[in-house]
Amino acid sequence: MTVEPTEVEAAAARTIFGPRLDLAHAYAQALATAGVERGLIGPREAERIWERHLLNCAVLQELVPADVELGDVGSGAGLPGIPVAIARPDLTVYLIEPMLRRTTWLREIVTELGLENVEIIRGKAHIVAESGQHFDVVTSRAVAALPTLAEWSMPLVRKDGQLLAIKGDTAQEELVAAAEVLTALGAASSDVVRCGESVLDTPTTAVRIVAGRQGQLPKKKAASAAGKKAPGSGAKSRAGSSGSGSRAGAKRASSSPGRRR
Ligand SMILES: C[S@@+](CC[C@H](N)C(=O)[O-])C[C@H]1O[C@@H](n2cnc3c(N)ncnc32)[C@H](O)[C@@H]1O
Numbered sequence: 001m002t003v004e005p006t007e008v009e010a011a012a013a014r015t016i017f018g019p020r021l022d023l024a025h026a027y028a029q030a031l032a033t034a035g036v037e038r039g040l041i042g043p044r045e046a047e048r049i050w051e052r053h054l055l056n057c058a059v060l061q062e063l064v065p066a067d068v069e070l071g072d073v074g075s076g077a078g079l080p081g082i083p084v085a086i087a088r089p090d091l092t093v094y095l096i097e098p099m100l101r102r103t104t105w106l107r108e109i110v111t112e113l114g115l116e117n118v119e120i121i122r123g124k125a126h127i128v129a130e131s132g133q134h135f136d137v138v139t140s141r142a143v144a145a146l147p148t149l150a151e152w153s154m155p156l157v158r159k160d161g162q163l164l165a166i167k168g169d170t171a172q173e174e175l176v177a178a179a180e181v182l183t184a185l186g187a188a189s190s191d192v193v194r195c196g197e198s199v200l201d202t203p204t205t206a207v208r209i210v211a212g213r214q215g216q217l218p219k220k221k222a223a224s225a226a227g228k229k230a231p232g233s234g235a236k237s238r239a240g241s242s243g244s245g246s247r248a249g250a251k252r253a254s255s256s257p258g259r260r261r
Pocket residue numbers: 073074075076077078079080096097098099102123124125126140141142143152253257258259260261
């Protein structure tokens with residue numbers, strides 16, 4: 001099966017990916033074939049791989065400053081982290097994902113594409129935060145409702161850094177629902193933004209939260225982390241290496257993940 005973008009999608013892809021367009025084609029092809037066979041995305045996604053996945057995710061890069069470190073929480077098959085990393089070779093992108101099956105795929109595809117600006121961290125977001133790692137920008141898509149997502153992601157954000165969460169039509173409502181949590185987590189500002197308006201028929205909606213201080217674990221998480229240090233916490237694996245031995249991936253988060261996209 002070959003996955004060709006429509007004319008409109010191809011024009012958008014040329015603008016977004018520039019000289020790295022071939023890498024975007026190779027990733028789209030792999031996602032629509034091996035990605036579907038391995039259950040990383042649903043079978044119906046293959047025919048809308050460009051619009052709904054590569055382009056929808058890659059335009060998030062418009063909000064990302066130059067030369068920064070970006071952590072992508074709950075990366076799954078590599079979304080939005082891999083399209084952003086392809087579009088922006090100046091960034092160092094860390095794909096954060098607890099499930100071994102998915103980090104195995106991520107290591108394979110990152111190696112196959114030769115993406116030197118991507119690293120893979122196996123673990124849940126709070127375990128990575130517990131290890132003291134911070135990023136200038138933390139992205140996500142379809143991981144959890146905003147109050148939960150903020151609790152997981154804000155501890156990973158450096159002072160003045162941003163959390164960028166791709167959300168659908170409910171973005172504004174989620175932001176209102178998360179107001180109290182965001183204040184407690186030290187958010188300096190938050191808004192709903194649209195990306196890709198000049199290239200996409202349907203621009204991507206994202207919630208943007210700016211951190212007023214370097215992220216810390218919420219008190220109850222910090223207390224339990226201090227009492228019980230998780231094995232493998234903080235283990236970071238370069239793409240293509242054998243990965244961490246963290247058991248974090250085996251334990252499900254108590255909050256239900258957001259709508260699958
Ligand atoms: C519905 S999938 C979305 C994957 C991808 N972001 C996308 O848009 O296609 C949610 C992902 O979040 C991961 N996840 C769940 N809880 C997590 C946590 N606490 N920290 C990091 N990732 C988590 C899951 O393993 C899964 O890969």
